[in-house]
Amino acid sequence: MNIVIIGLGNIGGSFAEAIREGGGGHNVYAIDVDEEALSLAEKEQLIKKGFTDPKDIIPEADLIIFAVYPRVIVDIIDQYYSLFRDNAIITDVTGVKRKIIAEIEEKLPPEVDFIFGHPMAGRENRGLKYASSEVFKGANYLITPTERNKKENIEFLKGFIKGLGFRNISEISPEFHDEVIGFTSQLAHVIAISLINSDDADRNTKKYTGDSYRDLTRITNINEKLWPELFIMNKDFLQKHIDDFTFQLEKLSRAIKDEDIATMEEMMTESRRRYHDLHDLEMPDQ
Amino acid sequence: MNIVIIGLGNIGGSFAEAIREGGGGHNVYAIDVDEEALSLAEKEQLIKKGFTDPKDIIPEADLIIFAVYPRVIVDIIDQYYSLFRDNAIITDVTGVKRKIIAEIEEKLPPEVDFIFGHPMAGRENRGLKYASSEVFKGANYLITPTERNKKENIEFLKGFIKGLGFRNISEISPEFHDEVIGFTSQLAHVIAISLINSDDADRNTKKYTGDSYRDLTRITNINEKLWPELFIMNKDFLQKHIDDFTFQLEKLSRAIKDEDIATMEEMMTESRRRYHDLHDLEMPDQ
Incomplete structure (x- = not known):
């Protein structure tokens, strides 16, 4: 089949590489403003x-x-919707879903099937030179079908994605997607940015870091042209997650201030239990 | 020389392994309550x-x-201080320094040289079976000399530590140690615990995580018998770091609420700049 990747940066390039590796004899084309990358x-x-x-x-x-910024998807749909082939399947990689789905679905020709998706794979560095199908291997993929989508097209897309190396492909509602991604991805980025920006720049901290600090700040190499828009599109859920996190932070902070060992132990035992659950590990006796 | 490791858990065992690999023909002994581990x-x-x-x-x-809990060090010094060999060199691995140094130095016989240290190497899992000299390779090591310590013993200890695979060994004051560790290690743990504990347990979040969430919560498998004590011993600095972090978090949260893209972009550009500085990378043009 003819596959067109719009946006040949890190993510778009990784798709191209993964499609090539997956075989299938597809014709892969790309659209980008960067002629050199093409x-x-x-x-x-x-x-x-x-x-x-x-x-x-x-x-x-x-x-x-x-594989472009949300506003570019909307622009392209706006400008070229009459050119899409009947029965074309379209997908995206946007990190939040409710708003963009609402905006795009009202513009689509009836015979075009846009199935919205979100590969949960690393992409801190921008540009084709960082593209690699490796980041897809074993990663999670979320798709958020709507009433417009045809069952057979959803099944096709899931099979196609599986062939790119992703492990779990979950079908969830756009609402649930935004709720959970607001927590696992957006809140994590908000925290990482706040942490690295709270560093005392005169301390030359890097000489004194262990793995903890490097792990917690790995995602601070963030694209400042993309993320503000993603945060705003999801600000209701994100704000709720920030509040829940702040509640826990204040509780722990108060326990430290009060030298309340019992509360600290309880919170740490709970965090350890959740760590083991997250990684499907049995919690050892202490 | 005769080396005695007190506490043959993850860290103590890693020392034993690193000493064996370093050669030097030392006699290594260990003290532990766990006869099976011995x-x-x-x-x-x-x-x-x-x-x-x-x-x-x-x-x-x-x-x-x-390589034991801080209170165990104090107990052992209390009970056995008369048995230490003249000119014995002692060191530790405790994560905060001011309080334990003050407590121990007043108990020490004059001829015994306790040089306090802190290997900045991973140790989330407890017990000898997780011990490995690998975590020391390339890691940072902090030592916090005091006026009691003899120059030649400090030099000896630094050479010894280098031989275990550590890369940078920094000599810093106990005050600066606690200030910077309160940030890079303790604040990171406070944040990670608060994040994982703020998860909605009914959501089965693990199906929807990418690397971000797993990175930010890796250190939540925390030892709840050790860390409350470490937090309390350093609560002045830790509280200050929590406050600085909270300031940044509230600033970013307010910018999201107000859809203030300029402030978000500015904070993200700053975090990206700091990311590149932390990793000694040149910041690319965007």
């Missing part, structure tokens, strides 16, 4: 051909993968 | 002999490494 990808046979103008290839696409 | 270590030739009663081996020790 010709590099052609030279490395990551794609069959690159295009800077969407209208030159969108009409040929059986499957379109949007 | 005989396992003897069988694996990790130690020459194990003892449950400190008085049977402390008089022979040229170098003593305390």
